[in-house]
Amino acid sequence: MDKKKRPRNLREALKGKLSKKEMGHLITSFDSLGNIAVIQVSKELEKRTGVIGKALLSLNKQFETVCMVSDKHKGLFRVQPVKVIAGKRNKKALYKENGCSFLIHLGKVFFSPRLGTERQRISKLIKENEVIGAFFAGVGPFPIVFARLTGMKKAYAIELNPEAHKGLLHNISLNKCHGRVEAILGDVKKVVPKSLLGKCDRVVMPLPKSGENFLKEAMLALKPKGGIVHFYRFVEREKGAEQPLKEIKEAAKELGFRTKVLRKKKVRSFSASKEQLVIDFWAGKKRKRS
Ligand SMILES: C[S@@+](CC[C@H](N)C(=O)[O-])C[C@H]1O[C@@H](n2cnc3c(N)ncnc32)[C@H](O)[C@@H]1O
Structure with a gap:
């Protein structure tokens, strides 16, 4: 035409x-x-x-x-x-974002192009040699974009849906980031205690509907010196960050961790009454007094 x-x-x-x-x-x-x-x-x-x-x-x-x-x-x-x-x-889409390519089987896996700006924003925060816990990885947009745009050492990409894990393996090959992105098929609740305790500088949690149930795993995955968590959450617009901030505090208290909120930001509107927020926070174990 x-x-x-x-x-x-x-x-x-x-x-x-x-x-x-x-x-x-x-x-x-x-x-x-x-x-x-x-x-x-x-x-x-x-x-x-x-x-x-x-x-x-x-x-x-x-x-x-x-x-x-x-x-x-x-x-x-x-x-x-x-x-x-x-x-x-x-229903197989070949999508390009941030210089990466993704094969996405629509109707079988989750994918949203609307989080591309978030992937870019976090990439700018990642420092050389960081180890990243990419929870709820889907077909890999967060860890693969990080591998492409940053000097990170490694991302552990944990995903429960076998179809999405298969897509993630394909996309790791497509973007030539073997070794830097490791795909793990499994439940974050089980994978973290088994293989990720104390290994990460940063954890990304893009599961806005129920991510709050995994805050303890995110904190436990951080290195002993502490690290940063990016926590996504749907909230009632009029209540803002009240609920997620309470959830962060409660999870930290149970683990004996300290936290410091670094940034609260609206990611997008979700419905007339709800919006998606991201909260970036630092977390680390409380030091014992001698
Ligand atoms: C909202 S999607 C985000 C996917 C991907 N990060 C993206 O932005 O395209 C959440 C993903 O988490 C996965 N998931 C849900 N519960 C999980 C769990 N307990 N452990 C690991 N992955 C999980 C789902 O299968 C889904 O692919």
Whole structure:
């Protein structure tokens, strides 16, 4: 298609194809995952998915497939079901971010391109030779971006979903970071006491729905001199960081650790009443008085 004739946005691509009333129900934002675009379609437009899919396909020559989100993120593995609505019947996306490539099997693993800025932000904080606990690693975006952008020594990438672990192994090869990113299939609750106690300078915890249950494992994974934790958490907008700060304090108290909050930041809006926060904090064992 001639570049000049390509519509500038979804609304323009759908001009004359949806009625004014239908346009009012259109969700115009979508995720671009390289060859696949993923869009949410409102209930009112369920019968118009074909026309919306085709219009989205015409926006970018990279897009070969358009998927629509067919349910919420589900279960322990936080997987979001999707359905192909236009183009090739393929759910394997090849996505590029921060100079890295990721193969992502949509509908089988979690992935969000919306955390790319966070991966970049943390990369700027990582110092030479750091050892990193990449909890809840999924297909590897956090540890692989760290390997590419920083002088870190090693990241231990722990993931429970066997499909995501398989994708992580593939993405480690794709980005040539064997040895620097080690994929571990298992539950953070079991892996940390077995093989990660006291090894890390930094721990990243991108599990915003229930990460609070793993704060003790994050602290125990830090080196005896202490280290930094990046804790993601969904919160009620009006309560802000109150709850996660309480959870950090409680976990530290149980372990006899000291903590210092370094930064609290909104990552993104989640719903009308909820948002995702990240809290960066330092934690280390309390010194015994002599
Ligand atoms: C919100 S996703 C984040 C994935 C990845 N870090 C990303 O940003 O794309 C959380 C991941 O944690 C994994 N997970 C959930 N509970 C876990 C546990 N107890 N131990 C290890 N991984 C777990 C899920 O399977 C899922 O892949």
